[in-house]
Amino acid sequence: MAEQEKAPEKPRVGLFVTCLVDSIRPNVGFAAVALLEAAGCEVEIPLAQTCCGQPAYNSGADQATRPIARAVIETFEPYDYLVAPSGSCAGMIKAHYPELFADDPAWRARAEKLAAKTHELLSFLVDLRGFRPQNVACKASAAYHDSCSGLRELGVKNQPRALLCAVEGLELRPLEGEETCCGFGGTFSVKYADISDAIVGEKAQNVRSSGTDLLLGGDLGCLLNMAGKLRREGARTRVFHAAEILAGMAERAIGEEA
Incomplete structure (x- = not known):
């Protein structure tokens, strides 16, 4: 509730497109943009975004995942929200990035800050924008x-x-x-x-x-x-x-x- 009260009237949303949407079903990305704009958001798709790193992380390759996660954090820090049309990618960033940097206080703080403003698309539309x-x-x-x-x-x-x-x-x-x-x-x-x-x-x-x-x-x-x-x-x-x-x-x- 506190996050909703502080939310800007026209939030600047960075759309995390996801690898599968980008390479296999771009229509999902176009739909996400249309919905977010209809919900009153300013939407940007940062070209520097990469994979969220989940395949490597789930395989136990933490060392390989950290550079990927750092790139995502740096890319999306300027936005009010990171929104993804995927519970899987959003869950990786929100739940697992802080875990990934558990032994690195500086990057853990940045990961936690990004995690706090990361949302799956459909829940963002309902819970934060009251969209219909x-x-x-x-x-x-x-x-x-x-x-x-x-x-x-x-x-x-x-x-x-x-x-x-x-x-x-x-x-x-x-x-x-x-x-x-x-x-x-x-x-x-x-x-x-x-x-x-x-x-x-x-x-x-x-x-x-x-x-x-x-x-x-x-x-x-x-x-x-x-x-x-x-x-x-x-x-x-x-x-x-x-x-x-x-x-x-x-x-x-x-x-x-x-």
Whole structure:
């Protein structure tokens, strides 16, 4: 609450695009910009940004992660907020950067300061901006998958659903195991491919059982993993980042394949 009271009327937001969005699904980045601007923010995308360092960190390569984290900290320090369309990357910066510099007081202080103003996109829109999408429609049924990092590290649960419920014509249906890991886990899916495939297989079955047109989520890594499995199994379910729906950037693609 204190952070909301002190927030500038038109906050300067540095958008942390994420590696996957930048290289595989830029539409998510465009949607994030549109939503943040609609929520009254001044949005900038610093070109000096790099990977958040999570793959190296999760593999135990702390020494390799620190230079990456320092670059991110230096790049985003000037902004009022760092916002990412990913609970995974936001969770890395918010929860693990301070841990990464536990033995370095100067950098730990800088990491903690950045962590305090780092937010996942959908929770930022709801919790700090009180945003509600206007004049957005999507005539489809959808299930929502809660990513592990967003849910467990950042508490992102009700915010995306509150936003999606404001989309005209969108029917949200329950998804069995919606809080269960999809099996991606970054490098986990590479190191333990058979286990990962078994986990995403169960998830795909639950998605098909929901009978929905769409599968939505807030983390592109999870969405790509589930989309790949669904496609390999011949399912017609379309998979989108929730931001694409909220910004009205998915309706044309849905209509073209209907």
